[in-house]
Amino acid sequence: MQTAWKEYQEKNQQRFLDEMLELLRIPSISAKSECKDDMRKCAEMVKQRLLDSGADKAEVMETEGHPVVYGEKIIDPSKPTVLVYGHYDVQPPEPLELWHSGPFDPVIKDGKVYARGSADDKGQFYMHVKALETMVKTNTMATNIKFLIEGEEEVGSPNLGKFVSQHKEKLKADVILISDSSMISMENPSLDIGVRGLSYIEVEVTGANRDLHSGTYGGAVANPIIILAKMIASLHDENNHVTIPGFYDDVVNASKEERELMAKAPYNEQEYKDELGIKETWGEKGFTTGERTGIRPTIEVNGIWGGYLGEGAKTVLPSKATAKISARLVPNQSSRKITDMLLEHFKKIAPPSVKVEAFEHHGGEPYMTPIDSKGYKAAAKAVQTTFGKEPIPVRGGGSIPICSILEKELGIKIVFMGFGLDNDNLHSPNEKYNLENYYKGIETIPYFHKFFAQE
Amino acid sequence: MQTAWKEYQEKNQQRFLDEMLELLRIPSISAKSECKDDMRKCAEMVKQRLLDSGADKAEVMETEGHPVVYGEKIIDPSKPTVLVYGHYDVQPPEPLELWHSGPFDPVIKDGKVYARGSADDKGQFYMHVKALETMVKTNTMATNIKFLIEGEEEVGSPNLGKFVSQHKEKLKADVILISDSSMISMENPSLDIGVRGLSYIEVEVTGANRDLHSGTYGGAVANPIIILAKMIASLHDENNHVTIPGFYDDVVNASKEERELMAKAPYNEQEYKDELGIKETWGEKGFTTGERTGIRPTIEVNGIWGGYLGEGAKTVLPSKATAKISARLVPNQSSRKITDMLLEHFKKIAPPSVKVEAFEHHGGEPYMTPIDSKGYKAAAKAVQTTFGKEPIPVRGGGSIPICSILEKELGIKIVFMGFGLDNDNLHSPNEKYNLENYYKGIETIPYFHKFFAQE
DSSP states (O other): OHHHHHHHHHHHHHHHHHHHHHHHTSOOBTTOGGGHHHHHHHHHHHHHHHHHTTOSEEEEEOOSSSOEEEEEEOSOTTSOEEEEEEEOOBOOOOOGGGOSSOTTSOEEETTEEESTTTTTTHHHHHHHHHHHHHHHHTTOOOSEEEEEEESOGGGTOTTHHHHHHHTHHHHOOSEEEEOOSEESOSSSOEEEEEEOEEEEEEEEEEOSSSOEETTTTTTTSOOHHHHHHHHHHTTBOTTOOBOSTTTTTTOOOOOHHHHHHHHHSOOOHHHHHHHHTOSSOOOOTTOOHHHHHHTSOEEEEEEEEEEOOSSSOOOEEOSEEEEEEEEEEOTTOOHHHHHHHHHHHHHHTOOTTSEEEEEEEEEEOOEEOOTTSHHHHHHHHHHHHHHSSOOEEEEOSSOOTHHHHHHHHHOOOEEEOOOEEGGGOTTSTTOEEEHHHHHHHHHHHHHHHHHHHHO | OHHHHHHHHHHHHHHHHHHHHHHHTSOOBTTOGGGHHHHHHHHHHHHHHHHHTTOSEEEEEOOSSSOEEEEEEOSOTTSOEEEEEEEOOBOOOOOGGGOSSOTTSOEEETTEEESTTTTTTHHHHHHHHHHHHHHHHTTOOOSEEEEEEESOGGGTOTTHHHHHHHTHHHHOOSEEEEOOSEESOSSSOEEEEEEOEEEEEEEEEEOSSSOEETTTTTTTSOOHHHHHHHHHHTTBOTTOOBOSTTTTTTOOOOOHHHHHHHHHSOOOHHHHHHHHTOSSOOOOTTOOHHHHHHTSOEEEEEEEEEEOOSSSOOOEEOSEEEEEEEEEEOTTOOHHHHHHHHHHHHHHTOOTTSEEEEEEEEEEOOEEOOTTSHHHHHHHHHHHHHHSSOOEEEEOSSOOTHHHHHHHHHOOOEEEOOOEEGGGOTTSTTOEEEHHHHHHHHHHHHHHHHHHHHO
16 A cells, blocks of 8 residues: 555655645635635635545535535445545735745745645645545545535634534544644654634723823823733733633643653753744743643733834824733633633723723634544554654644534544644744645555554 | 004915915825925925015025925014924824824814814914014014924924034024914913923834744743733833833922912813713822823833734734833933933843844923013913913923924023914824914914014
């Protein structure tokens, strides 16, 4: 088998790459209303690619938001079925001035594809489409395969829950396979066993009913930027613990065993700092960098603006200041509960000299997958086969809000098999995906199906 | 005299207005490099207007920045000379979406002219040009008049100091008259006896060398928005005193007598709050609203930005956050000293997990004018004549950085005779100037010259 897969893949590498690039050229930014047509164009292309790659059927299915692409290849109803989840939407590319090439004008440099969505998630879900083609063309399908490729992951999958519950029969499967995460390195392959949850809100502080002259009124009227800054500053204490009452109440602390296992993962503090260009790391006292991003909940400010942002100086005492604020959650925190807690907190701590309005953007629950599950074992064995090394189980810091919904609705476990790297610049300028990882993924995926069928 | 002035003015009111509107249509924004040509166009128009209004000569004079307009009408070298200072540049109009009409497309509504620069300062300095015409055409000039109309007041007059010292002879005068401030109300006329100084800086906080995924790195890498928020939050204590060591060292506290006099100025807290749409005022404990904006130094954040400012949600841990921060100063604080203090302070309090860069935009010294000076007395008498009420001496909260420079270079006192109102929306959307104040100013100014010549 291996030889057949390798041969087929090597013969078609250039085309596999060209097809990915074509997907990357579509600005499928789900957060931007002006990209609506590009979203559909992208969905149609994914559907056609599934058919071209050997799916029995594929369709673009409507939701109240951006459409979902569904596809399937059923070889034998008695065989196990793998549901592949991915998303064809991408993060906004801003700030554009920091990109070395156009975010939707893919460039290959040093064996890497630079483009928004190259790693998150077009390049990664497309590995599964090309793995399907590889197995079909070499007559080596071991399982039935279904594809659920959504278009709203980057905005919190507001419509997928409803979609899944409406199509339970169609999506029926034995395991869910997701490549939307990263591994430590090619030398140290790893598999995520969990993702953090998310609560994302926006807070607007209003002082006077209009921008004021900072001389005429400065010192006598509350400055919403200063008030918002005080609110944000109060979110963490001197040890960088979150100060919001009740924030940690539902946190299930990682076991001593898990923390010891995590400590074994290769980590070089100096390399980490050098790669990010920072003098010191930052975070909650009493936890390592791996723990801070893996097993601990956090609060970040993702954006802030108020007053005069233009060239030069303007002596204005602004009327409004706004911030986008999000929390990453761990088991068993509830996104709903934390979101409400955040919304109430900012209203509660607002001084009477300002008005505060806060609303929710989106959220998602944290998720954990057991390492003794059939799916995890098949993934570990597949990685071991192609990387020649047993993968390290790690907790990912990111969020895939749909995980808990998929498990709840379909009653099956999720397996994360990500081939990206932490330095792929996800959600940042110059996002990239290494070609080596792309091809290695396409080579590894068939083994997952093979071993999952054998288990 | 009075009848002649009143008659002439009433006959020409419409033209006086039309001429002001024409000036307001030029977007002379000194802070914006793309407005360079409009700045010159505006200067040329001011020059021509001076000539048309009876000046013996007028010229557009070069500086290293935007040009200065000089004009003069010398009736008799033995008579006293009044130097009128004003500025033809304006503040940036942003945020544009809050304007009810175009900032450079003046609209007359309810007896008010709505346009950027209507009160600050085109509409106000132009009163002096029309007062000149009135006196010339009615043969009632009592003093020599010189005009110094600059184009960089809103960016801190970086080149005027040099200009003035290079043209001391040309600018030689007995008093400087400035209409670039406001009075309490038409019913309660007032004259500023001082302006606050200014120190304006920009602070940029940098964390990682690129925007990061807030999931992958959130909790382990310093968030520059949170760090900047903590820095800003630390600028004021719980009583809203500025916490920067040494900030108040050079402050000359206002005398008990002056504070008692200030307390006499009409002030209705409820009206003040209602007009601004705020529930409570804010400010330094132990001082009234009038004192907070008049005799106390302050620190304001004029602008802040960082991370994702776009539509929807982006889970980014930003690389940079920036703030524009300014302090208003009172006698005898030094702008240079406070600016350096601010720049050093932000670098000093920066934690090692971030880099902080801070630079100066501009500054200006505070200024006080004695109420027993010849000029102040002439202004008070002029206001009393046309308003029928003795003006209240007040300290203005704004800054006119050039004041201390003019006094230092020319060795003469400055008299503030502002006809604007605090609610003219200076530096804000929908800046306006009341026609009543415009005409009243043109009517009052000739009396200043008359009384100043008599003193």
